[in-house]
Amino acid sequence: MARESAGKSARKKTAGAFDIRNVIGALLSVYGIILILVFAFVGNDAKGDKHDNLWAGLVMLVVGLVFLAWAWLRPVVVKEVPESEKTPPVQ
Known part of the structure; x- marks a missing residue:
């Protein structure tokens, strides 16, 4: 049981697709490919x-690929809020 909790704390959540650098990099890359075509x-x-x-x-x-590489090499780590600190929804 202690190993499972240690494994969970060692794993960090990242922003993933919600990182704005991914969106900017993808759009610039697609527009660049369109212009080349x-x-x-x-x-x-x-x-x-x-x-x-x-x-x-x-x-x-090139700029789009730099943005994508930047997001891949240095991902944004999202802090997890413990269940005890979450506020219940207001009714």
């Missing part, structure tokens, strides 16, 4: 040799 399939501007979609997509993809 637009550059690949639509091509260059009619005005010349502009690669704006490619560079913006690459930068967004």
